[in-house]
Amino acid sequence: MTSEQHQFTAQGRTFPVILVRKKVKNINLHVRSDGTLYLSAPARVPWAYIEDFLEKKTDFIIRAIREMEERKQKFPILTLSDGDTLYLAGQPYRLDVRLGLHNSIRRSGQTVFMELADDTPVMRQKLYHKLLQALGKKLFPASLSRMQPLFAGLALPDPVLKQRVMRSRWGSCMPLKGIVTMNTYLAIMPEAIIDHVMLHELCHFLQPNHSRHFYDAMTIRMPDWKARRQAMAKYLPYCV
Template sequence: MDMSTFRTVKANDKEIHYQLERKPVKNLNLRIRSDRSIYVSANSAVPIDEIDLFVISKASYISDAIERFNEMAKYKPQPKQYVSGETFYIQGRALRLQVNKAEKDSILSDGVYLYLSVKDPEDTVRKNRIVNRYLNKQCKVVFEETMNLIYPVFKKYDVCYPELRIRNMETRWGTCLAKKGIITLNKRLLEAPRTCIEYVVMHEFCHFIHPNHSKHFYSFLTMLMPDWKERKALLEKTAVYWL
């Protein structure tokens, strides 16, 4: 049975169109997708008028989020061709790609350049596969290092070391399934400065103590990472150019 409907409300003389899905959730949840569509999930017990008022109360947030997505679209890079001169980011550092012809495929970095050697420099599919295999390995190494750095803080709260999953996500840097003991991180987070990666990992770990984004969650996060707002601002500022 389809529990999804589309609604329209008015805030500040502007119409807001949103998709509403009824789900067994405790709180009202609102998300702005990368295509600028607005999605809301709510328990079937919540009156429709209350949901509409909730969306209206988020009008400023919605406007800012859509403006940010529009700004991101301006700077969104074209698909990589994997040719010399292209730039790849790892932990905030820009690495310039150099493609060379060689008998054996290989890839390595000296912190300034990303050296890609392939049998056929015109084979874009092969170059894509080699580079992405390298980036996936870097994700695993960097994310696991960061989790190992932060986990001791949570061990004393009897939090079990979580399973790490890495995947591409459009609108989130990370998620936490507290009951299942899983933290999922966005592959693109590898491009951000290390201080930003630490913020996202700390944020997700805090959900093992406070599953939602309550004031208790943010108080706990602030206690453990007093400068998280600065780190988050840096992440949001630099992400405009990378996502």
């Protein structure tokens, strides 16, 4: 797997491009929140072909960028500053930031206390992620327990549950290895949204792709999964 950096210009705007070449059959595009175009493509596909692919996707790219810009105006990006509002499991908390002798973070009531001996943006983010990871260790197994009964009688494997901070997906499933990985940022969101992602990943044990049969399997078990997915937009500014 190799990574390349390029630029793509469309409608008077220039976007940074990260191109990852790996063992995939098709070109895959993801527009990141910072405006970067992240692509995966087969190793032998020339850049000129990929650039032509991007030109055909121009309307989609511009629309995605505008939607994210509008969302940022409506929901300002979290800066992890004193007095900020955080969300944990869908509930609001006030962030209290203080200088101290240690780098630590804890919850008490509806307040999150962050003590900083090393007051840098990197340390603030590290502590924030630590808090989310600790919460995820409780939320994700609980979600798995709620979703597994929906597959009763199908001999679904009991998956190994992992988590990590991810920028381009909410979860992943490796059916052959029996591993489900949840995005740590999901700890920000309510149980209903976490359950939607957990169900999505478990359905991959039935259908490894995103075919009509896959979405049918989801709809049968969670008829409102589309509404739950749309509800995630509120929490995107807190995924920092």
